[in-house]
Amino acid sequence: MKIVIAEKPSVGRELAKVFGATTRKDGYIESKGYSFTWAFGHLLQLAPPQDYGFIGWRKQHLPMLPAKFKLAIRKIKTKDGFVEDPAVRKQLDTIKKLFDEATEIIVATDAGREGELIFRYIYYYLKCKKPFKRLWISSQTDEAIKDGFRNLKPGTDYDTLFNSAHCRSESDWLVGMNATQALSISAGNRTVLSLGRVQTPTLAMICARFLEIKTFVPQTFYQISILLIKDEQIFKAVSTSNYKNKEEAEKLFSLVEDVPSGFPTGGNITAVEAKPRKEPPPLLHDLSSLQQEANKKKGFTADQTLNLLQNLYESKLVSYPRTGSRYIGDDVFAGVPDLITKFTNHPDFGKQAQFLQTITLNKRSVNAKKVTDHHAVLPTGEEAYGLSSDKQAIYDMVVGRMIEAFHQECLKEITKITIQSGLTFIANGTVIRSAGWRSVFNETEDDKKDEDNAALPKVAVGEQLPITEKSLLEKQTKPKPMFNEASLLKALETCGKEIEDEELRYAMKDSGLGTPATRASIIETLITREYITREKRNLIPSTKGLAVYEVVKDKQIAQAELTGQWEKRLEEIRSGASVKDFKSEITEYTKMITNELLIAGASISGRLEDKKLEQA
DNA sequence: GCAAGGTC
CATH class of the missing domain: 1.10.290.10 (Topoisomerase I, domain 4)
Structure with missing residues (x-):
């Protein structure tokens, strides 16, 4: 009997279907020659500190550096605290039974680093020694599945992928568990101050933006706008420059030749530009x-x-x-x-x-x-x-x-009219010639500015139009908006692109911070820790969150670059580089950050106390 | 009590 193991039930069933396997058993599907089973994502996780004898949160345990990591069955939270997930335990028993009967194992977890880890953790936890082959497909159609099964790879081809996955997992444990305990202990051990490679840079982004807004000083500036008329159609144009100085703006304003000041046709058209623009449909959703x-x-x-x-x-x-x-x-x-x-x-x-x-x-x-x-x-x-x-x-x-x-492009015509009257003005107009994909939801564009006109009248260079009205506008510069969940998700995806170091940026090009599967839970973690709160749709840091940010903001653990560095090294490991070097670097970093935080946390002890007083 | 990763 060959056993096929997938990452999740839906894929296991899909594979079984292609083989015509229909005998449904508890936790697997059977046919002649093949049985199809599955995990539910990670069934096993690295065991928590107490499993290595680090009982309680104590300074003398730090840094916790297990000589050999243990695996533990995934836990769920119940009213009696954390207990082994019974569904996971049961599925592991099923898998063990099938592996025991197997002549060969076919690994069909997702084709990626974590997929490899999901299988290997099960395989090693069950102490299985049987040979395994790897199914590596990126599409779940019948043809792709059949093709994949005709081209099974030797399991050992993916040993280096497992090495990189294993390093990712252990490194996150070492840095996260130690940094969390170190900061919590040195801040007085009254509350959990969690830190991690992903959550801390995320918190840092939210806090940095909040402080940037709080210290933002708005600058007043002036703009001049005019209304012109052609063929009974009124349209708006705005000065190309902004003016910081009110006197300067007023002086220029007086030069504008509008009708009320006695100029019947004071708007000279100096340029007209009309360009068609094609707007492709948006990509499908991830x-x-x-x-x-x-x-x-x-x-x-x-x-x-x-x-x-x-x-x-x-x-x-x-x-x-x-x-x-x-x-x-x-x-x-x-x-x-x-x-x-x-x-x-x-x-x-x-x-x-x-x-x-x-x-x-x-x-x-x-x-x-x-x-x-x-x-x-x-x-x-x-x-x-x-x-x-x-x-x-x-x-x-x-x-x-x-x-x-799958719809057609949206075809637009963008018109730009330049008007001279003392100073230079621009009128922008957009006309949709063919809505294409935009007819599906029929919504206005999010990037539409209020000074944009819909359609502009036909005008020619050299024409002189009446300016029916002129206004001096007093405006203020605005800070960036507070993060909300939408802008934070986008920032998590794209933060890699803002990294200056080219190699690190390249290492993060397809990843960003966190993964699609984990980003929602990162936000929830920050809320559970009382680092941030939701206010309307915005994400606002709390006193506690800002206090933690102050301690870590200049450290590596708060930078997205840390993930970039890791990704670069993990990719090297995947292509065969030594695991040892990376592991010893992580150990060194763990020792360093732990020592730093054991000292630094004392400085925020008071600020956590303040918060309690405020609430009382 | 704590990470990040996957998924019912």
């Missing part, structure tokens, strides 16, 4: 882009959106939710026309779905090379009925985006 849209449109938190989407996935209404790809492969694209047909009666998108049946579909979101473990989120086409309003809203965002993504 989890993060959907979380951002749901936060903007409906105010859902990242966590709520993930839960709603997971629910839709479990009801077989949408494809795999925790994806980081906004593309699909050609094989999935082949099924898209039929999929679109299923939505021709949709109350909101039916008409546009019908229209898509008559055109060549846009293939911007089709790129097999950009599909990683999972493709972009798509509806499955199963009939959806009786959904709660929140679930329906998320489902409609998925369906609507699919219709948009």
Whole structure:
């Protein structure tokens, strides 16, 4: 009997289906020759400090550097504290039984670093010694699966991938557990002050933005705007320059030749520019882009959106939710026309779905090379009925985006008129010639400025138009907005791109901070720790969060670059570099940050106390 | 009590 093990039940069932396996057992599916089983993500985790004898949080334990890490069954929180997850224990027993009977194991966890780790932790925990082969596919279509099974790789081909995964896991434990205890202990051990490679840079971003806004000094500046008229159509133009000095602005303002000042045609047209612009449809959604849209449109938190989407996935209404790809492969694209047909009666998108049946579909979101473990989120086409309003809203965002993504470009005409009257003015106008994908939701653009005109009248260079009105506008510079969940998610995705060091930036190019699967939980962790709170839709740091930020802000643990450095080294390990060197560097770093925090935490002890007094 | 990673 060959045992195939997948990362999650949905994939296990999909593989079984391709093999025609139908005998459903508890935790696996059987056929002649093959049994298909699965994990539920990580079943095993690195054991907590107390499993190595570090009982209680004590300075003399630090730094905790286990000679050999242990694995423990994933825990869940109950009213009696943390206990082994019984469902996980049961599935591990099933897997053990199957492995014991196996002649060969076929590893079908997701094709990536964590997928490899999920299997290897199970394999080593069960002390299994049987040979295994690796299924490595990036698409779940029947053809891709069959092809993958014809081209199984030797399991040992992925030893270096496991090494990099294992290093990632242990390094996060070493740095996170030690830094957390060190800071908590030195700050008086009254409350948990957690730190980690991902959560601390995230907290730092929120705090830095908050302080930037708090210390922002608005600058007053002046702008001059005019209204012109042509063929009974009034349009607006704004001075190309801003003026810091009021006297200067007033002087220039007096030079504007408007009708009330006695100039019947004081606006000289000096340039007219009209350019067509094509706006391609948006890409399909990955989890993060959907979380951002749901936060903007409906105010859902990242966590709520993930839960709603997971629910839709479990009801077989949408494809795999925790994806980081906004593309699909050609094989999935082949099924898209039929999929679109299923939505021709949709109350909101039916008409546009019908229209898509008559055109060549846009293939911007089709790129097999950009599909990683999972493709972009798509509806499955199963009939959806009786959904709660929140679930329906998320489902409609998925369906609507699919219709948009395969729709035509939006064609616009951008017009720019330059007017001279004492000083130079610009009038901008945008006319949509063909709405294309924008007809799906029919929403106005988010980047539209209030000084933009819709359509501009036809004018020619040399024409002189009446200026019916002029205004001197007093404006103030504004700080960047506070982070909300949408802008934070985006910042987590793109923070790698702002790293100056080219190599580190390259190492983070496909990752950012955290992963699609974990970003919602990072935000929730910061809230649970009382580092940040939600105020309306904004994420605001608390006194506690700001105190922690003060201690760590100049340290590596608060920089996104740390992840960049790790990613670079982990990639080297994956291609065969020594594990030993990286491990000893992590050990050194752990010792250093632990010692620093054991000293530094004392400085915030008082600030945590203040918070309690305020509340009392 | 604590990380980050995956998923029901």
